[in-house]
Amino acid sequence: MTAALQTLPRATWRQRLLRLMPWHRRLAVLACLGVFCWAASGMLHPLMGYLQPRAQTMAAPQQVVPLDDLRSPAQVLSAAAIERVQALRLLVLAGEPYYQARLPGELQPRYWHARSGEAVDLTAAHAESLARHYLGSEESLTYGGSLGHFSSEYAFINRLLPVARVDTRREDGLRLYVDLFHDRLGTLVDQRKAWFSAFFQTLHSFRWLDAAGPLRPLLMALLLASILSATLFGIALFVARRRARSFSRRLHGWWGLGLAAATLSFASSGAWHLLHKQTAEPWPAAYAASFEVALLDQAPSADWLLRGEQLFGLSLLELDGKPVWRAQGQQFGMMPTLHYLDAAGRELDSDSARRHARQRLEHYAAALGLGEMQSLELQAQFDHEYGFVFKRLPVFKATYADAKNTALYIDPLDGALASRVQDVDRREGWAFAYLHKWEFLAGLGNGYKHLMLGLVALSHVLLALVGLSLLRRSAR
Known part of the structure; x- marks a missing residue:
């Protein structure tokens, strides 16, 4: 009996590979769900970029702040029984100077006229004024309230919080999200973008499963694993088979082989991106400054300015444990200025900006256990490591x-942590940029790059349809 068994021919490598056919078919059915969701939404992503509503300008408004006959912050805020504030600045609205304060636990800022000391509810007027500036129009607008968390419409990619929503009366339902504490634009959303974003988040990010906790990443990981496995099994079957029985099968085989590199590129980088997000360390708690109002007993005046300077903004920061003013303006009508003053308006040394950044960085470095800082530099442009997705510029970079x-x-405006990047982030970011978003095609221009990605995504959808058709025939 043993001798007889030993004389049976052993399975060849081709036969072993052909045994993968049932698994290829089973996994392909599951993989098709992922292909239809991700490829279809991937084709939509470039279209979303082209249809994104545009602002007339991205620069924050600049108005000259009048410094005559102002009251001190201590005079104004003490009268309102306010002893401490988290942030304070002097700004101009409708040609009048106001103190804007951020109080603990409040999303909306509070305003007082800097000359009369009268409390004024200017949240809506300020938000609408910013919206008109970014739209470049004087159209009728409506303040829609403040937002203290990210939502399906105002997603995490916009970074800035809290923000105020301003609605236009246009037919497309355009609304703007603006940062009232720093006069920055969060984003613009119209009905078309809102629909596309919801569709993209449903199909590409599976946001409809957010409430299911770990089920969402598990399902996405399962679909990505099935795509990778079905692709690798398909390559093995193509190699093992000398010639498929029908033209449809030969077409499916050659088509799949031609797309295999792209499929593996998208799926592997997507899986890495998903795993990276699930295992990322949480960011440290944000630094929260607190200023004693009684120390701000000096009113800003023209004596605080440099020679020939016009002031555009004056905001309060914490430096060396004390309140200091950050003054930003323009000298002789052409040279931008940035300098720091103590609470009494005395000029501080030129290293104040870097010292402020160092002290805020010490807070975050201590929370992360990073040790001593190696270098500190001002970064005024986005690059491959600190990309456009992080929104804030200029920033101080510490290594x-x-x-x-x-x-x-670090954002020098408020000392907020704009980004934290580690080696694993750099590797994953490179893989996602070049294997998922195909940034190696950037030299062709965004139009051609998006066209290529769209055609590849469409090819995946058509390949999946052909595969399902062949599976149906086999079942019959």
Whole structure:
């Protein structure tokens, strides 16, 4: 009996590979769900970029702040029984100077006239004024309230919080989200963008499963694994088969082989991106400044200005444990200025900006256990590591010699942590940029790059349809 068994021919490598056919078919059915969701929404993504409503300008408004006959912040806020504030600045609305204060636990800022000391409800007027500036029009607008968290419409990619929503009366339902504390634009959304974004988040990010907790990433990981496995099994079957029985099968085989590199590129980088987001370390708690109003007993005046300077903004920061003013303006009508003053209006040294950044960075570095800072530099442009997705510019970049080669980015406007980048983020970011978004095609221009990606995504959808058709025939 043993001798007889030994004389049976052993299965060849081709036969072993052909045994993968049932698994290829089973996994392909599951993979098709992922292909239809991700390829269809992937084709939509470039269209979303082209149809994105545009602002007339991205620069924050600049108005000359009058410094005559102002009251001190202590005079104004003490009368309102306010002892401490988290942030304070002097700004101009409708040609009048106002103190804008941020109080603990409040999303909306509070306003007082800097000359009369009268409390004024200017939240709506301020938000609408910013919206008109960014739209470049004087159309009728409506304040739609403040937002303290990200939502399906105002997503995390917009970064800035809290923001105020302003609605236009246009037929497309255009609305703007603006940062009232720094006069920045969060984003613009019209009905078309809202619909596309909802569709994209449903199909590409599976946001409809957010309430299911870990089920969402598990389902996405399962679909990505099925795509990778079905693709690899398909390559093995193509190699093992000398010639398919029908033209449809030969077409499916050659088509799948031609797309295999792109499929593996998209699916593997997508899986890495998903895993990276699930395992990312949480950011440290944001630094919250607190200023004692009684210390701000000096009213801003023309004596605080540099020679020939016009002031555009005056905001309060914490430096060396004390309140200091950050003054931004223009000298002789052409040269931008940025300098720091103590609470009494005395000029501070030119290193104040870097010292402020260092002190805010110390807070975040201590929370992350990073040790001593290795370098600190001002970054005024986006690059491959600190990309456009992070929104804030300019920023201070600090590097550390920890095991993960961490870099922290600080917004000098408020000391907020704009980004934290480590080696694993750099590797994943490179893979996602070049294997998922195909940034190697950027030299052709965004139009051609998006056209290529769209055609490849469409090819995946058609390949999946052909595969399902063949599966149906086999079942019959």
